Amino acid sequence: MNVKMIRYIISKMMGAEGLLMLLPMMVGIIYGEHTSVYFLITAAILTAIYLLFGRKCPENMTIYAKEGLIIVATAWIFWSLAGAVKVFQAMWMLFLKQYPDLRRQVLRS
Secondary structure (H helix, E strand, C coil): CCHHHHHHHHHHHHHHHHHHHHHHHHHHHHCCCCCHHHHHHHHHHHHHHHHHHCCCCCCCCCCCHHHHHHHHHHHHHHHHHHHHHHHHHHHHHHHHHHCHHHHHHHHHC
């Protein structure tokens, strides 16, 4: 199994998603929304994944059905997790707004 090629393709896909996350971030900035920061954080994480794993092209570029299925399944899982990051960030900030004492404790530490 060509693990280097799987890692390369997955990281390229994460880099493309990171770039696409910049579009809703810019729209949020244009409309003055404070939630556009969550898109920036997610885009930065995805871009870092791309920069770590997707820049060097592997020597063996052949993939077969097994690698293709692994790439598709892993991409769906990573895309779901990347989409969930924004939701969890927003929920955490709402939680801290509802409980100001906890917010002070989190900011102190």
